[in-house]
Amino acid sequence: MxxxxxxxxxxxxxxxxxxxxxxxxxxxxxxxxxxxxxxxxxxxxxxxxxxxxxxxxxxxxxxxxxxxxxxxxxxxxxxxxxxxxxxxxxxxxxxxxxxxxxxxxxxxxxxxxxxxxxxxxxxxxxxxxxxxxxxxxxxxxxxxxxxxxxxxxxxxxxxxxxxxxxxxxxxxxxxxxAGLFKTRYITGYGPEVVRYTMFATIAAIAYSKGWLVTSAFFLGLFWHQLTFTVHDLGHLGVTHVWTIDRLIAIFLADFFGGLSVGWWVDVSILLLKFIIFC
Incomplete structure (x- = not known):
């Protein structure tokens, strides 16, 4: 029935x-x-x-x-x-x-x-x-x-x-x-991981040698670039599975960046609310 x-x-x-x-x-x-x-x-x-x-x-x-x-x-x-x-x-x-x-x-x-x-x-x-x-x-x-x-x-x-x-x-x-919704992990996020690792490594080496300004500069680049991946994760744009994307985002944003990704997602949703035409 x-x-x-x-x-x-x-x-x-x-x-x-x-x-x-x-x-x-x-x-x-x-x-x-x-x-x-x-x-x-x-x-x-x-x-x-x-x-x-x-x-x-x-x-x-x-x-x-x-x-x-x-x-x-x-x-x-x-x-x-x-x-x-x-x-x-x-x-x-x-x-x-x-x-x-x-x-x-x-x-x-x-x-x-x-x-x-x-x-x-x-x-x-x-x-x-x-x-x-x-x-x-x-x-x-x-x-x-x-x-x-x-x-x-x-x-x-x-x-x-x-x-x-x-x-x-x-x-x-x-x-x-066209497959544009499918995540290209190797060609897409592969270069990103290499860049993040490079910035973090340079920041760590510079810090160990006492070059604090240089270390801070590359640490800032590392954090800044990482936010792009966190942004994608917040919008379920990586694995497209809410639980997996959110857990990765929490690890990256909360522990590396000191930012609550849950708060960011909630705020971004509120900012996207605008006058809706019926």
């Missing part, structure tokens, strides 16, 4: 009830709270796609194995139409978040108010949303409404957005088929 067919209204109703749902290849994926809290990309990366089609983003940032596992969280199917799924506005984009209340239950909190453009131009579309943090907030009795989940007008038509998505998929396939 296949999974049931859901309407857009049912998806919206379940989101208003507090469920985190997104669309993945015409299937409705339900994200458990435990998954939301443990997501390597942070909770906001998921919350900003609640009610939306996240197929392109999931394909770009997740391994094939992870995507296969996601199918186990499908609770329904939807009809996406010729121009794709008609998106809902994620509650977090209008300032609504779910938090644990004093009674131990998850409740809606309104942490910010929304400000929309008063005009609808290419430079300032009315779909653009600016969140203004509230001075204080408390649990709300009702939470977001069906009306608040509706997207405003966009300067891009559904047809144009579908064309952009199709163009991205074609480009992604070309890059994948």
């Amino acid at each position: 296949g999974i049931p067919l859901w309407t857009r209204e049912k998806v919206a109703a379940r989101i208003l009830a507090g469920e985190n749902l997104f669309i993945l290849r015409d299937q409705v994926i339900r994200i458990p709270q435990s998954w939301l809290e443990a997501h390597p990309g942070g909770a906001l990366a998921i919350l900003h796609f609640v009610g939306r089609d996240a197929t392109d983003e999931v394909s770009a940032f997740h391994s094939d194995d992870t995507q296969r596992r996601m199918k186990g969280y499908a609770v329904g199917a939807v009809e996406v139409g010729d121009y794709g799924w008609e998106p809902l506005l994620p509650p977090v984009m209008s300032g609504w978040v779910r938090k644990m209340g004093k009674d131990g239950k998850q409740r809606w909190y309104n942490e910010a108010s929304t400000v929309h453009s008063s005009v609808n131009t290419e430079r300032s579309p009315s779909s653009q949303i600016l969140l203004v943090k509230a001075d204080s907030f408390a649990a709300e009795l009702e939470g977001p409404t069906l009306e608040s989940l509706q997207c405003g007008p966009s300067p891009l038509s559904a047809k144009t957005q579908a064309q952009h998505s199709a163009a991205y998929k074609a480009l992604h396939k070309r890059v994948t088929d």
Whole structure:
């Protein structure tokens, strides 16, 4: 027996009830709270796609194995139409978040108010949303409404957005088929390891001879160059396995550089958050 067919209204109703749902290849994926809290990309990366089609983003940032596992969280199917799924506005984009209340239950909190453009131009579309943090907030009795989940007008038509998505998929396939996502350990990171070793060796020799300025210079080069590899590891760009890349990054960044790679990844994700068009 296949999974049931859901309407857009049912998806919206379940989101208003507090469920985190997104669309993945015409299937409705339900994200458990435990998954939301443990997501390597942070909770906001998921919350900003609640009610939306996240197929392109999931394909770009997740391994094939992870995507296969996601199918186990499908609770329904939807009809996406010729121009794709008609998106809902994620509650977090209008300032609504779910938090644990004093009674131990998850409740809606309104942490910010929304400000929309008063005009609808290419430079300032009315779909653009600016969140203004509230001075204080408390649990709300009702939470977001069906009306608040509706997207405003966009300067891009559904047809144009579908064309952009199709163009991205074609480009992604070309890059994948060319093997550009595969890490070249010998020709790619081999020269890097040689360079790091050379800088570290020169720094150690200079220090042993009392040439402190020279030692400090090459030690700085060693640390500076090492950050590029840590950057790749932080973005799962080396082995593409979260556990392995993170452990290597912790060893290099925390012990050699004195920098918490977990903190850096979290901060970089926050810096990449910008105004999202629906």
